Amino acid sequence: MMGAGLALLAAAVYGAGDFLGGLAVRRLHAFTVVAIGQVVGLLLMLVAAPTLGAGEVRIADLAWGAAAGLSTLIGIPLLYLALALGRMSVVAPVTALFSVAVPVVWGLIFAAWPSPIVAAGLALAALAILAVSRESDRGPAPANARAAFWIAIAAGLGIGWFYVLIAHTEPAAGLWPLVAARSASVALVLLAIPLVLRRGWVRRPTGAGLWMLISGAGACDAAANALYLLASREGQLAVIAMLTSLYPASTVVLAAAVLGERPNRIQAGGLALALVAVLLIVGGR
Numbered sequence: 317m318m319g320a321g322l323a324l325l326a327a328a329v330y331g332a333g334d335f336l337g338g339l340a341v342r343r344l345h346a347f348t349v350v351a352i353g354q355v356v357g358l359l360l361m362l363v364a365a366p367t368l369g370a371g372e373v374r375i376a377d378l379a380w381g382a383a384a385g386l387s388t389l390i391g392i393p394l395l396y397l398a399l400a401l402g403r404m405s406v407v408a409p410v411t412a413l414f415s416v417a418v419p420v421v422w423g424l425i426f427a428a429w430p431s432p433i434v435a436a437g438l439a440l441a442a443l444a445i446l447a448v449s450r451e452s453d454r455g456p457a458p459a460n461a462r463a464a465f466w467i468a469i470a471a472g473l474g475i476g477w478f479y480v481l482i483a484h485t486e487p488a489a490g491l492w493p494l495v496a497a498r499s500a501s502v503a504l505v506l507l508a509i510p511l512v513l514r515r516g517w518v519r520r521p522t523g524a525g526l527w528m529l530i531s532g533a534g535a536c537d538a539a540a541n542a543l544y545l546l547a548s549r550e551g552q553l554a555v556i557a558m559l560t561s562l563y564p565a566s567t568v569v570l571a572a573a574v575l576g577e578r579p580n581r582i583q584a585g586g587l588a589l590a591l592v593a594v595l596l597i598v599g600g601r
C-alpha cells in the first residue's frame with residue numbers, strides 16, 4: 317500500500333512538472349527549459365540526499381543512477397522533437413504507452429506476476445494513459461508525421477528505461493543514485509551547449525514568472541523521481557511504474573483548473589478509467 321501511495325503521489329508531481337514545463341516551453345526553447353530544470357533538480361537532490369540518510373552507497377548504485385539520468389535526458393528531448401514534428405494527439409499517447417511498457421514488461425519477466433484483479437487494473441491503466449494523453453487535432457497530418465511517430469517510440473523507450481535502471485539501486489543508497497542521475501544529465505547538457513549556442517537555441521529567461529515556471533518544473537521532476545525511487549523499493553516494478561505513468565491525468569486536471577481547458581470526451585473517459593484502475597490495483601493486492 318505504501319508503494320502504491322508513493323507512486324500515485326509521484327504521478328501527481330510528474331504531471332505538475334509537465335504542466336509547468338509546458339507553459340515555459342511556450343515562451344522559451346525546450347533545451348533552455350530542460351537544461352535549467354536539470355540544474356535545479358541537481359541542487360535539490362544535493363540538499364535532500366544527505367538529509368534522508370543512507371547506509372552503504374555502492375559504486376554500482378551510482379552507476380545505475382547515472383545510466384538512468386542519461387536515458388531520461390535522451391528521452392525528453394526526443395519527446396519535444398516528436399511534438400514539434402507531429403501531432404500531439406499521436407505523439408503523447410505513443411510516448412506514454414512505450415514509456416510504461418518497458419518497466420511493465422521487465423517487471424513481468426523478472427518478478428512475480430500480479431493477481432488477476434491487479435492485472436486487470438494494469439490493463440485499464442494502460443487504456444487510461446492512452447485516453448488521457450490524447451488531444452484533439454484538426455487539419456491535415458504534418459509532413460513529418462511518420463518520423464514523429466518513430467521518434468515518439470524512441471522517446472518513450474528512453475523514459476521507460478529510467479524506471480527500470482533506477483529501480484536496480486539498493487534501498488541503502490538512499491537518494492544518492494538520483495544525485496548521480498542528475499549529475500550525468502547536467503554533464504551531458506554542458507557538453508551540448510557549444511552546439512546549441514551555434515544554433516541560437518539558448519536564450520536567457522526574462523521575468524521572474526518564467527524563472528519560477530522553469531524552476532518549478534525542475535523541482536517537480538526531481539521530487540517525482542525521488543518519490544518513484546522510494547515507491548519502487550516498496551512494491552512490484554510493473555505496478556509501481558504503471559501507477560506512476562498515470563501522470564498525464566494530473567496535467568489534464570491542472571490545465572482545467574488553472575487554464576480553464578476542459579478535457580475532451582476521450583480524456584474525461586480516461587480520467588474515469590484511471591480511477592477504476594487505481595481501485596483495482598490497490599484493492600487487488
